[in-house]
Every structure is written in structure tokens, then in C-alpha cells.
Amino acid sequence: MREIEMVDLKAQYLKIGSEIDKAIQSVLDSTAFIKGPDVRLFEEELQVHMGVSHVISCANGTDALQLALMVLGLKPGDEVITTNFTFIATAEVVALLGLKLVLVDPDPGNFNISVEAVRKAITSKTRAIVPVHLFGQCADMERLMEIAKNHNLFIIEDAAQATGADYFFSDGTTKKAGTIGHIGTTSFFPSKNLGCYGDGGALYTNDETFAKKLRSIANHGMKEKYHYDNIGVNSRLDTIQAAILRVKLKYLSQFNSSRNNVAEQYDKAFAECPFLTVPERVSYSSHIFHQYTIRVNNGKRDELKKFLESKKIPSMVYYPGPLHLQNVYSFLNYKESDFPVTTTLCSEVLSLPMHPEMEKEQVDYIIRQILEFFNK
Numbered sequence: 001m002r003e004i005e006m007v008d009l010k011a012q013y014l015k016i017g018s019e020i021d022k023a024i025q026s027v028l029d030s031t032a033f034i035k036g037p038d039v040r041l042f043e044e045e046l047q048v049h050m051g052v053s054h055v056i057s058c059a060n061g062t063d064a065l066q067l068a069l070m071v072l073g074l075k076p077g078d079e080v081i082t083t084n085f086t087f088i089a090t091a092e093v094v095a096l097l098g099l100k101l102v103l104v105d106p107d108p109g110n111f112n113i114s115v116e117a118v119r120k121a122i123t124s125k126t127r128a129i130v131p132v133h134l135f136g137q138c139a140d141m142e143r144l145m146e147i148a149k150n151h152n153l154f155i156i157e158d159a160a161q162a163t164g165a166d167y168f169f170s171d172g173t174t175k176k177a178g179t180i181g182h183i184g185t186t187s188f189f190p191s192k193n194l195g196c197y198g199d200g201g202a203l204y205t206n207d208e209t210f211a212k213k214l215r216s217i218a219n220h221g222m223k224e225k226y227h228y229d230n231i232g233v234n235s236r237l238d239t240i241q242a243a244i245l246r247v248k249l250k251y252l253s254q255f256n257s258s259r260n261n262v263a264e265q266y267d268k269a270f271a272e273c274p275f276l277t278v279p280e281r282v283s284y285s286s287h288i289f290h291q292y293t294i295r296v297n298n299g300k301r302d303e304l305k306k307f308l309e310s311k312k313i314p315s316m317v318y319y320p321g322p323l324h325l326q327n328v329y330s331f332l333n334y335k336e337s338d339f340p341v342t343t344t345l346c347s348e349v350l351s352l353p354m355h356p357e358m359e360k361e362q363v364d365y366i367i368r369q370i371l372e373f374f375n376k
């Protein structure tokens, strides 16, 4: 049996390496390393895949979030609501831009931002909500959009973990994660469902004014060569990364469905185990299992993690600490007990190996070891 990895980038490279090598070589031959033709072509292809009017590529997913917030024209002190249970980047950009970070608890079942908690956190200074489609399943966008409309707020979707997930509206229409709010952002970090071989990111929007300004801000605020309209940043997707992403985009749906096969095997095997909860599936979203995250409810999460390690099975805690307890955010003056759901999740969650290259033998072995741990 192959060694088990959380994400097996090597096995994936072995599968599609010849196409990747060719794509990289063509960029080397052209030496168009910045803003080469592959960047535009990748944006166009992703735009079609996502069914959105504009895709603006940038240097990474954190920059995408920052650019999205920059384009809204917010003022220092304006409040931005996001979930306490996410990767640090989502919160970091809010603080970095001098905006007031307002954290709320997630829903304990599906890990995504709680709509009720958002409702309670809105004040006269609230300007934007940043839902995160955590672990590959969409937040409750229909209800969030309704709140945003009623309170005149912007919604920036952090879709870094949900590239390719579908959102199902109650009227029967479907949209891709990241294309529902005013702006959506994503990351092409190597381990993401659509990952490149370095850093990369993108923004989605159906608003032409936002699109134009985002494109400018991501390129030093440039209007035309050496004429500047906005204070910008240098955040571009490298041509080599774009060329790699063009190859990998073709496989995205297939890879996401392979992840679902693994998830179904896990779900079935763990259904009867009283000590763990499998990830909840919501009716309004597909799940692309960026992570397969269980909750261990008998206080033995860390023990299970160690046991798996001893059996050469990696696992990860996403996320071990709530954001409000990080030193950096002590200035927000939250009390330790302010976010009971986040705090509980941080002590119970465990993400299991999950990637499109997993072999049945590996999945069976992981399942056997986990059930054996709980039956001891």
C-alpha cells in the first residue's frame, strides 16, 4: 500500500505530469512570465466553468480577500462580520485594512457561519459579511443574501475551499460557490481542490465596475500603462501557474467526484459509531470535500490523532484555536466564553486524509483503524 498522505500531490503529478510538464515548458519557451497569454486564457476558462461574468486572477487567496475588501470603498472602523471558525486569512485582511473585525460562531452541524449569529451581530456600522464555504460545502447563501439586501450590506464569499461546489436555490436554480455574493474569492494554494504549484488566487464578480477596479488595484492601481487611478498592490498570477491551472481545471469535476467517493465510504463506515459525527450535508449545497472533518465527541480527539499517527495515518486539526483567542486579536477584547460553538469545535474536529488519488485499500485501512480505536 502507498504511504497515506493528507493530500497526495506526488501521486497526482504522476497521473497528469506529462501534460503539466508540457504546459510549463511552453511558458519557458515564450518567457512571458508575467501576464502571458495563459493568464487570460485561464481566466476565460474558469469564467466559463464558474458561470460568472468576470474572473480576475491574483497572487494568492489572501490577496483576493484583501482586494475584494479594498474595492468596496469602506472606511476605517466600518464593521465586517465573519466566522470565528476559519483560516486566519479571512480575518487578517479585515484587520489589516483598518476595518473592525466582528466574529461570530458557526453552525455546529455544518461548520459554516451561523445565519442567526450574523443577524444578531449587525449594527449601524456593519458594511460587509464574509461567509466562508468551509471544508467544501456552501454557507447558507440564500438567507445571507436576503439579510444583506435588507441591511444594504456587501457579501464577499471566501470560496478558497469550495472551488467547484454548487449552491442550490429554493427556486431550483444553481450557482457555483463564489459567484453568488457581490464578490467571491478563491485560492490556488497547492492543497486546494484546484491548486497550482505555488501560490495563486482569483476573484469572481458579476459587477463590471468592481471587475474593472479589481483588475486595476491588483496591478498597482494602473489605468493604462504608467497612469494610475487607484492605490493598488502588486498581486498577479504567474503565467507558469496559470498554465498549470489550465491543465488542472480540466480535471476539477472528476477530482471532486473522486473525493465524494472517498467521503461516501467514510460516511457509511462511521454511521453507526456513537463516538464520532460525520460531516453534515446540507440540502442547499453540494460538498466537494476539501476536508473530510469528523467530530470526536468522547473527549478522545487528540488520543485518536496520536493513535492514527502510530498507524502511519496522518490527520489534521482544522482549526485548533478560535481566532478570538489568538494573541494578535486580543485587542478585540472578546471574552474567552464568547464563542462556545467555535471553542467546542476546536476541541472535537479532526480532518482525515482526503484527496482524489486515494486508493480503496488506503480508505479501508483508515476506516479499520478508526473503528478499532473506538472499539478498544
Ligand SMILES: *Cc1c(COP(=O)(O)O)cnc(C)c1O
Pocket (backbone or CB within 6 Å): 060, 061, 062, 063, 086, 087, 089, 090, 132, 158, 160, 161, 186, 187, 188, 189, 199, 200, 201
Ligand atoms: C487557503 C485559504 C485562504 C488563503 O489562501 P492563500 O492562497 O493561502 O492566501 C483563505 N481562506 C480560506 C478559508 C482558506 O482555506
